Amino acid sequence: VLIVFMGVLLYNQSTSNKKVSSGSSSSTSSSSQQRVSQTFNKIEGGYEDRDDGAALNINSDGTGRYVYYDTHNSNTDDTFTWSKAGKGKYKLNFDDDDITAPVIAKQGDNGTLILSSNDSNWNTEVFTKSNNKIDLDKYLENAASESLSSDVKKFDSESISRKADSNNESSDNTDSNNESSVNTNGDVTN
Incomplete structure (x- = not known):
């Protein structure tokens, strides 16, 4: 009778340890999931x-x-x-x-x-x-200085473009001036 009683007591004790053990592991995984979720939801x-x-x-x-x-x-x-x-x-x-x-x-x-x-x-x-x-x-x-910098670059590129256009126009005029000239007698020569 004593052996049966000790066997039942040991059996009950081992089952309660398993329940506590599995309960603590599920609560641990639940709390780690909650921490990950809170970190993701943190807006600050x-x-x-x-x-x-x-x-x-x-x-x-x-x-x-x-x-x-x-x-x-x-x-x-x-x-x-x-x-x-x-x-x-x-x-x-x-x-x-x-x-x-x-x-x-x-x-x-x-x-x-x-x-x-x-x-x-x-x-x-x-x-x-x-x-x-x-x-x-x-x-x-910083946004103001970056914007100013990009405006200066844009302005410089537009200036270069205008300068190139005016140089092309003046070279066209020079070419046309070179193509025809008037001599002292009033005759046009090419």
């Missing part, structure tokens, strides 16, 4: 859209700042608040009277952030996540 950080000349920083306290370099008008420098609006979606409310509808930020592949709105003053933009927050004041300065 700096983002840049080089094609449009825009950048933004999103802070963990629900605030952010957006800048846009404009060659024809004054630069845009706005602040906003943000909140979660669903899985991988966030609602940005800009402190700007020109933007009347909320901007929706949606996480794309490879750390991109797509900003779109029903507001006619907002064009859809695709931002790439930066490794760190962006110095937005410096970003505007």
Whole structure:
């Protein structure tokens, strides 16, 4: 009887150890999956859209700042608040009277952030996540100098093109002047 009792006791103890062991491994895998998901869903950080000349920083306290370099008008420098609006979606409310509808930020592949709105003053933009927050004041300065540099290059190439055209015209005139000349008697000679 004692042997049977010890056998049952050992059997129950080994089964409860297996349950605890398998339960802890499933909770471990679940928590690691949750951490990966939270990392992907983390929106905070700096983002840049080089094609449009825009950048933004999103802070963990629900605030952010957006800048846009404009060659024809004054630069845009706005602040906003943000909140979660669903899985991988966030609602940005800009402190700007020109933007009347909320901007929706949606996480794309490879750390991109797509900003779109029903507001006619907002064009859809695709931002790439930066490794760190962006110095937005410096970003505007760099965008201005890059734009100035490209304008100078464009101006130089247009000047060279105009100069080449005027040289061609003057050489054409010189050629035509060389082809015909008037002698002292008033006769035209070629």
